[in-house]
Amino acid sequence: MNYSRHHVTPRSRIRKSKNTVLLPEKFHDSWHYIFGDLTPIETIFFLKELNARMHKKRIITKGEIQELREGIKEGRNETEPQKRTKGKHQPTRS
Numbered sequence: 377m378n379y380s381r382h383h384v385t386p387r388s389r390i391r392k393s394k395n396t397v398l399l400p401e402k403f404h405d406s407w408h409y410i411f412g413d414l415t416p417i418e419t420i421f422f423l424k425e426l427n428a429r430m431h432k433k434r435i436i437t438k439g440e441i442q443e444l445r446e447g448i449k450e451g452r453n454e455t456e457p458q459k460r461t462k463g464k465h466q467p468t469r470s
């Protein structure tokens with residue numbers, strides 16, 4: 377079986393040491409196809425929101441899935457992690 381190195385926290389978004397794990401290649405490719413470069417906590421919110429939508433709709437388009445992913449990354453969704461920490465921690469944006 378072939379393995380490839382996965383950055384648990386996406387290196388494109390957050391620099392962190394001791395952040396890699398070897399995953400079977402097909403699983404790794406599938407992970408990024410579904411979750412893109414979401415952080416682990418964003419992945420949980422993505423799944424939660426996607427699950428809620430799957431109970432409400434008969435069709436969910438590729439565009440809606442992409443929009444959901446981007447919305448979570450940018451803090452545009454109700455379930456977005458940053459909104460839950462408002463008041464406790466205000467991240468600065470540059």
Ligand SMILES: [Zn+2]
Nearest residue numbers: 381382383404
């Ligand atoms: Zn990866």
